[in-house]
Amino acid sequence: MENNLISVEDICSFHNIEINFVRSLEEFGLVQTTIIKKTVFLDLEELAKLERCIRLSKDLEINLEGLHAVAQLLNQLYKMQNEVLQLKNELNYYHQVH
Amino acid sequence: MDYVDYYKILELKKDATADEIKKAYRKLARKYHPDLNPNNEEANKKFQQINEANEVLSDPVKRKKYDQHGKDWQHADQFNQQRQNQSRGRNSEYDAFGGFGGGDFSDFFSSMFGGGGARSSGKSPFKGQDFTAELQLNLLDVYTTHKQTLTVNGKQVRITIPAGVENGQKIKLPGYGSAGVNNGPPGDLFITFTIADDPKFKRKGNDIYINEELNLYTAVLGGEKIVETLNGKVKLNVPAGTQSDASLRLKGKGFPVYKKENQFGDLYVKWQVKVPTHLNKEQKELFEKLSQL
Numbered sequence: 001m002e003n004n005l006i007s008v009e010d011i012c013s014f015h016n017i018e019i020n021f022v023r024s025l026e027e028f029g030l031v032q033t034t035i036i037k038k039t040v041f042l043d044l045e046e047l048a049k050l051e052r053c054i055r056l057s058k059d060l061e062i063n064l065e066g067l068h069a070v071a072q073l074l075n076q077l078y079k080m081q082n083e084v085l086q087l088k089n090e091l092n093y094y095h096q097v098h
Numbered sequence: 099m100d101y102v103d104y105y106k107i108l109e110l111k112k113d114a115t116a117d118e119i120k121k122a123y124r125k126l127a128r129k130y131h132p133d134l135n136p137n138n139e140e141a142n143k144k145f146q147q148i149n150e151a152n153e154v155l156s157d158p159v160k161r162k163k164y165d166q167h168g169k170d171w172q173h174a175d176q177f178n179q180q181r182q183n184q185s186r187g188r189n190s191e192y193d194a195f196g197g198f199g200g201g202d203f204s205d206f207f208s209s210m211f212g213g214g215g216a217r218s219s220g221k222s223p224f225k226g227q228d229f230t231a232e233l234q235l236n237l238l239d240v241y242t243t244h245k246q247t248l249t250v251n252g253k254q255v256r257i258t259i260p261a262g263v264e265n266g267q268k269i270k271l272p273g274y275g276s277a278g279v280n281n282g283p284p285g286d287l288f289i290t291f292t293i294a295d296d297p298k299f300k301r302k303g304n305d306i307y308i309n310e311e312l313n314l315y316t317a318v319l320g321g322e323k324i325v326e327t328l329n330g331k332v333k334l335n336v337p338a339g340t341q342s343d344a345s346l347r348l349k350g351k352g353f354p355v356y357k358k359e360n361q362f363g364d365l366y367v368k369w370q371v372k373v374p375t376h377l378n379k380e381q382k383e384l385f386e387k388l389s390q391l
Contacts, residue, residue, distance in 0.1 A: 014283070044272050048286075051225070052133050060128050070134065081137060085266050086303060093302050096295065 005041035008033060015054055025053055028068045102207070104151035104164065112165070116156070123152040137268075150207050226276040226285035233289050235259070237296035241328050241354065250274065250287055257289065262304065262356035265293040299328060304363025306352040309370050312336065317371040327351045327365055334367065342371035 012019050022042075025031045031050045034041045042050060049071075056062045056070060105112055108122040126148045128134070135141035154160045231250050243261040247254055255274055263269070268290050275285020293301075300307040310325055320338030324331050332348065345368040352363030377385065 048270070048272060051283075056131065056133050060124070060131060074134075074136065077136065085264060089265050090302055093300055093307075097300065097307075 004044045005034060005036070006044070006047060008040040008042055011042060011047065011050065015051075017054060021054075021057075022050065024064055025050065025067070028064055030067060030071050102147075102150075104154050107147050107151040108155065110155070114155075116158075119152070119155045123148060123156070127152075154207070225283050226278040228275040228285040228288060230288045230290065232292055233259075234292045234294065235263075236294050237299055237301060238328070240291070240293060248289075251276070255287065259291075260357055261354040262358075263291045263293070264356065265291065267291050267356075298326075301353055304353045304355050305366060306363065307366045307368065309368050311372050312340065312342075312369045313372055314374060316340075317342070317369070325367055328353070336369075340369055340371070342369060344369050 008019060008022050011017075012022065022031065022033070022040075026033055030053055031042065031046045033046070034043065053067050053071075056067060062070065105114065108114075108119065108126065110118060110122050114122070127145065130141045130145040130148060132138075132142045132145055135145075154164050229250055231248060233246070233248065240259060240263045241261060243258060245256055245258050247256045249255070255271070257269075257271060260269075268288050271287040271289065273284045274287030278284050298308060306328065308325070310323065312323060315321075316323060316336050317340045318338065320340070321336050323334050323336050325334055327348065328351070332351070334346070334348075345366050348365040348367065350362045351365035355361040355363065374381070
């Protein structure tokens, strides 16, 4: 499990962002950090979420409230895409059987 | 290669001011940003075009050159000189979005301004390009979690395929894309699973459906029948008077639920009662007797 963790300090230095940005994202529930022996880490899956927030913030100047709204809408979109995929599979099955 | 009308891409007039260009870029970038359009190749392509157009039109020097040569760009002397610069590599800021569907500038841009664009020489780190791969599997392959080695871009990648993966599902392997630019992080690898249909087991979500033949005598009188499931054989009790197309559910004998350990769908067995077709004389007589009772 620890192999999948990367320190938030390293990420901030790499992306040239303030650690407060990550803290604020966490307060909004947009990323989730893990603390091990007083060091704050991010799971690789969470890293992808953080990088998405960094890109949206830098490219489109979206603020925290905007990022929160985007994340919620994207989650809904992913759910719907999965549902469509499952329905397509079911429809294929239906066509095969009948 | 075709002439690319950057003004048209940004929905601008030729005499647009710097402020109008900025506004148009921001408006369209918000609309087509890859993070806001997941799994939308069309939007990703459009976003690259918008970036390319902005790269040229927001830079007064490049814009002047573009405006001067425009459609006649192929005849401009300096293009040859610029072509030599292409060998410097085509990595650009937009490679950061490579993961959303490829990240190069158009050939038109490269011919006119050299590979990459002005900002490619900057020191900002950018994520490497993402790779996509398709993996074809049989239904039984994804019944259990297993490891498989793939060759992606000449490199061997050993991946774990979780049980219960759906047909068409994508998984992301962070860091398995191409190397980053200016010490940027590597891109990711996206694998799409294509799962072939199984002749016996039909999957619908996490449930499995099978058709089992049942001889007439067992259907009428009841009995036992051994049925093959995904994890071995099971003996089923067949009640007397079972009809053809009747089905029964075996709870937890279906497909594993994706990333949920020890959770399984159900198995539905549909009985297909087989009526005997070649009766001998004695059998025929017995059936006739039965019919007269």
